[in-house]
Every structure is written in C-alpha cells, then in structure tokens.
Amino acid sequence: MILPGMAKDDVVLVKADGDRIEGLKAVVSMRRIVTFQTENEIEPKDVMIKECADGGQEAYLVLDPVFNRTQDGIPEHYQITVRKIDVPE
Incomplete structure (x- = not known):
C-alpha cells in the first residue's frame, strides 16, 4: 500500500x-x-517526467491512468500504468 x-x-x-x-x-x-x-x-498519451537526484530526467508515457476515489482511509489518487521512453526535447 502506498x-x-x-x-x-x-x-x-x-x-x-x-x-x-x-x-x-x-x-x-x-x-x-x-x-x-x-x-x-x-490521460493516455500524456508524459510524466521524473526529475532525478543527479540532475537527470526519466520520461514515462501514460498508458492507463486509473483514478481511485477515497477508500478505506486512502485518499483519492491515480495509479498510472506507464512505459519508459526517451526524454522529449
């Protein structure tokens, strides 16, 4: 659980x-x-870019974003299936 x-x-x-x-x-x-x-x-086809501690970046293509409402004490959140891609220019 996250x-x-x-x-x-x-x-x-x-x-x-x-x-x-x-x-x-x-x-x-x-x-x-x-x-x-x-x-x-x-949404699908959005890109999420992670800022790494070493100053670099990692990019991920959004494949399947699942929105979860508040349940069992866990606040609403997205669980997003992604695929790593090259960082866009």
Whole structure:
C-alpha cells in the first residue's frame, strides 16, 4: 500500500497538447506511477517526467491512468500504468 507521505519523487506532467504541470509529487517505478495530486486530469498519451537526484530526467508515457476515489482511509489518487521512453526535447 502506498500512502501520500511516500510520494517523494518530483514529477512534471506534460499534456498531449504540450501544457506542462510542474511540482507534482509521486511514487515512480518502472511500470507504474502513483500520485495523490488529483486536481489535474491525467490521460493516455500524456508524459510524466521524473526529475532525478543527479540532475537527470526519466520520461514515462501514460498508458492507463486509473483514478481511485477515497477508500478505506486512502485518499483519492491515480495509479498510472506507464512505459519508459526517451526524454522529449
């Protein structure tokens, strides 16, 4: 179970139309990203860019964003199936 306090990765959401939403916190793994910041809709074909501690970046293509409502004490959140891609220019 992932809780909000565990979301420590800095992520930028790049919408399919090019809009950038910065300052998101998430838990990033190779095939899934979880974020409790749900004020912005996350859709297939969006890209999430993780800012790495060494100054580098990793990019992930959103394949299947699943929005989960508050349940059993866990706040609403997205569980997003992703695929790692090259960082867009």
